[in-house]
Amino acid sequence: xxxxxxxxxxxxxGGQLGRMLVLAAAxxxxxxxxxxxxxxxxxxxxxxxxxxxxxDDREALARFAATVNVITYEFENIPAxxxxxxxxxxxxxxxxxxxxVTQDRLSExxxxxxxxxxxxxYVGVDDAGGLAxxxxxxxxxxxxxxxxxxxxxxxxxxxxxxxxxxxxxRSLGAAPCILEGVVxxxxxVSVVAARAIDGSFAAYxxxxxxxxxxxxxxxxxxxxxxxxxxxxxxxxxxxxxAALNYVxxxxxxxxxxxxxxxxxxxxxxxxxxxxxxxxxxxxAVTSQFEQHIRAICGWPLGSARRHGDVEMRNLLGEEVGxxxxxxxxxxxxxxxxxxxxxxxxxxxxxxTFVRSERxxxxxxxxxxx
Amino acid sequence: xxxxxxxxxxxxxGGQLGRMLVLAAAxxxxxxxxxxxxxxxxxxxxxxxxxxxxxDDREALARFAATVNVITYEFENIPAxxxxxxxxxxxxxxxxxxxxVTQDRLSExxxxxxxxxxxxxYVGVDDAGGLAxxxxxxxxxxxxxxxxxxxxxxxxxxxxxxxxxxxxxRSLGAAPCILEGVVxxxxxVSVVAARAIDGSFAAYxxxxxxxxxxxxxxxxxxxxxxxxxxxxxxxxxxxxxAALNYVxxxxxxxxxxxxxxxxxxxxxxxxxxxxxxxxxxxxAVTSQFEQHIRAICGWPLGSARRHGDVEMRNLLGEEVGxxxxxxxxxxxxxxxxxxxxxxxxxxxxxxTFVRSERxxxxxxxxxxx
Numbered sequence: 096x097x098x099x100x101x102x103x104x105x106x107x108x109g110g111q112l113g114r115m116l117v118l119a120a121a122x123x124x125x126x127x128x129x130x131x132x133x134x135x136x137x138x139x140x141x142x143x144x145x146x147x148x149x150x151d152d153r154e155a156l157a158r159f160a161a162t163v164n165v166i167t168y169e170f171e172n173i174p175a176x177x178x179x180x181x182x183x184x185x186x187x188x189x190x191x192x193x194x195x196v197t198q199d200r201l202s203e204x205x206x207x208x209x210x211x212x213x214x215x216x217y218v219g220v221d222d223a224g225g226l227a228x229x230x231x232x233x234x235x236x237x238x239x240x241x242x243x244x245x246x247x248x249x250x251x252x253x254x255x256x257x258x259x260x261x262x263x264x265r266s267l268g269a270a271p272c273i274l275e276g277v278v279x280x281x282x283x284v285s286v287v288a289a290r291a292i293d294g295s296f297a298a299y300x301x302x303x304x305x306x307x308x309x310x311x312x313x314x315x316x317x318x319x320x321x322x323x324x325x326x327x328x329x330x331x332x333x334x335x336x337a338a339l340n341y342v343x344x345x346x347x348x349x350x351x352x353x354x355x356x357x358x359x360x361x362x363x364x365x366x367x368x369x370x371x372x373x374x375x376x377x378x379a380v381t382s383q384f385e386q387h388i389r390a391i392c393g394w395p396l397g398s399a400r401r402h403g404d405v406e407m408r409n410l411l412g413e414e415v416g417x418x419x420x421x422x423x424x425x426x427x428x429x430x431x432x433x434x435x436x437x438x439x440x441x442x443x444x445x446x447t448f449v450r451s452e453r454x455x456x457x458x459x460x461x462x463x464x
Numbered sequence: 465x466x467x468x469x470x471x472x473x474x475x476x477x478g479g480q481l482g483r484m485l486v487l488a489a490a491x492x493x494x495x496x497x498x499x500x501x502x503x504x505x506x507x508x509x510x511x512x513x514x515x516x517x518x519x520d521d522r523e524a525l526a527r528f529a530a531t532v533n534v535i536t537y538e539f540e541n542i543p544a545x546x547x548x549x550x551x552x553x554x555x556x557x558x559x560x561x562x563x564x565v566t567q568d569r570l571s572e573x574x575x576x577x578x579x580x581x582x583x584x585x586y587v588g589v590d591d592a593g594g595l596a597x598x599x600x601x602x603x604x605x606x607x608x609x610x611x612x613x614x615x616x617x618x619x620x621x622x623x624x625x626x627x628x629x630x631x632x633x634r635s636l637g638a639a640p641c642i643l644e645g646v647v648x649x650x651x652x653v654s655v656v657a658a659r660a661i662d663g664s665f666a667a668y669x670x671x672x673x674x675x676x677x678x679x680x681x682x683x684x685x686x687x688x689x690x691x692x693x694x695x696x697x698x699x700x701x702x703x704x705x706a707a708l709n710y711v712x713x714x715x716x717x718x719x720x721x722x723x724x725x726x727x728x729x730x731x732x733x734x735x736x737x738x739x740x741x742x743x744x745x746x747x748a749v750t751s752q753f754e755q756h757i758r759a760i761c762g763w764p765l766g767s768a769r770r771h772g773d774v775e776m777r778n779l780l781g782e783e784v785g786x787x788x789x790x791x792x793x794x795x796x797x798x799x800x801x802x803x804x805x806x807x808x809x810x811x812x813x814x815x816t817f818v819r820s821e822r823x824x825x826x827x828x829x830x831x832x833x
Binding site for chain 1: 766
């Protein structure tokens with residue numbers, strides 16, 4: 096059942112998350128087969144086997160599955176039917192039902208509610224009339240989000256005083272939505288954690304996140320939280336993972352409000368490696384990518400210990416042009432994703448700084464360390 | 465001149481060193497093209513482009529060169545003619561003349577002598593008669609080594625009292641040799657360091673090495689040396705790199721004797737990333753592999769700072785069978801090279817332990833960290 100070194104891991108999706116999963120698998124002696132629709136997928140550059148295919152091309156999926164021992168994915172918007180089809184052919188982790196819960200914001204909120212985990216107040220919205228009733232219930236401001244296929248602020252819009260509700264609903268494609276109340280948070284944090292097939296669990300320290308235009312711009316570890324709040328955040332992630340019988344890495348995004356008595360509110364669950372865990376490549380004993388590969392292979396999890404206090408900054412769009420200056424910056428760990436085309440806001444790379452107190456031994460007259 | 469992200473790095477040699485160079489290049493957004501004679505080369509699994517070719521196949525080399533922006537190699541036994549030929553087509557780092565000096569033990573010793581750097585006493589040996597004269601000069605025991613193509617104890621033999629000199633010379637193929645006196649060392653250490661195109665230099669802390677059957681079995685950082693001796697070792701590496709006008713990572717293996725007044729003796733120079741630097745993947749801000757890629761691309765070197773005290777153990781031959789237990793060991797960073805065939809003494813992987821004092825935040829009831 097469990098994979099062996101020299102086995103092949105199949106990965107759906109060829110972006111930077113897939114690329115970093117490939118690199119982590121390679122460290123562990125595994126081969127990888129990346130399946131992605133776009134010919135210029137960054138993960139193709141490092142995978143032993145590559146399939147350019149659509150997620151609904153069953154013939155291509157079957158050929159892909161025949162070459163691999165276990166299958167995973169780099170993002171949660173894989174069609175549920177694709178995951179279900181592949182599950183009949185090979186082990187798929189995280190399992191299709193965990194994917195189903197988390198790729199629909201309404202079922203995700205209901206799942207969290209069933210565990211007694213605080214979230215923003217919410218109401219499902221199926222049409223413009225439903226939106227009017229929902230706004231009457233939740234109040235303004237509130238955030239209307241499509242139930243599916245949202246990420247990085249896509250598929251959501253703020254409803255304020257005077258917003259034209261019918262127009263707002265149409266602007267999101269008149270798709271099934273969820274209306275969420277606004278949590279008056281003082282910090283956005285996330286817990287990145289892994290759960291193995293045997294149920295063991297390892298979480299990284301809580302990470303504090305800053306967003307710009309709905310895209311993560313910066314993460315710091317540890318988050319500036321009261322120890323009790325940090326423990327609550329980690330416990331929430333562990334309960335979610337256990338309840339989903341989850342296998343792999345997941346990230347739980349949370350809001351912390353300005354009330355020391357209140358615990359964190361869960362914003363959303365990402366059933367995959369996560370941008371706010373990129374710091375683990377340089378700042379932890381085991382990276383989130385290796386942790387995910389270990390989990391889906393049925394192997395023991397590694398240590399989630401940090402090497403120091405860490406800051407990670409995304410390089411978005413033209414910011415990647417700073418790469419040479421960043422390489423020269425003392426202690427900077429620079430990651431570039433090999434994307435040929437720079438687009439505004441596109442995730443082009445990231446840079447990590449790990450602050451530990453250890454002093455290096457320098458050679459005499461060393462120009463650089 | 466300097467490479468850009470999304471450029472392609474050409475690597476001669478497809479073993480584990482090539483594989484780890486590919487992974488480091490990928491972190492920096494680069495593509496790689498691996499050229500190696502063996503179809504089952506571990507580096508092929510992760511390279512964007514792969515050529516199975518002989519090192520004297522100029523047509524294949526020219527096609528390879530046409531696809532890449534800069535060329536390097538994973539081991540020093542690339543034929544000098546190959547390096548010279550490629551140098552006419554693309555930038556090659558380290559340069560062919562550094563390769564020439566270090567791939568011949570006699571010219572390497574002469575080079576070190578010209579810098580006033582202590583080595584074992586030595587004499588060149590061209591024939592059996594020359595060996596007899598050399599033994600008369602050096603004394604016994606002494607070590608006869610072929611001038612070229614030796615590594616991991618291959619191409620060398622100990623000459624003791626009673627050794628049949630003519631038979632020993634024949635056993636090494638009657639090839640041009642060097643006879644070296646035995647240095648009564650108490651520690652074997654190495655300095656892994658990088659020199660950039662602009663002459664800047666960054667060394668990792670001195671590493672202490674244990675060998676079994678002439679193959680590295682274990683490295684520890686920092687080496688248990690007096691601070692003055694460690695500084696001397698680092699300074700020697702810097703002088704060697706500067707004198708060779710070296711670009712890339714090199715390793716200098718040294719002997720330390722039981723005399724606090726004596727500095728280190730240089731045993732040999734490896735013009736490449738080195739097994740005793742594998743710990744940097746997990747234990748340093750910048751790995752030796754990334755450092756090498758930065759250097760050959762004309763980019764600034766990264767920080768060589770350690771995250772803690774480090775121990776690295778090679779997994780040789782059947783030892784790789786321990787992989788699952790090692791993955792479960794607390795704090796172990798396991799690396800497997802994806803080699804299908806286990807052979808006695810073959811380098812199959814390595815495992816690193818980094819000891820820092822930082823305590824993790826554990827979630828309640830966490831089964832594992």
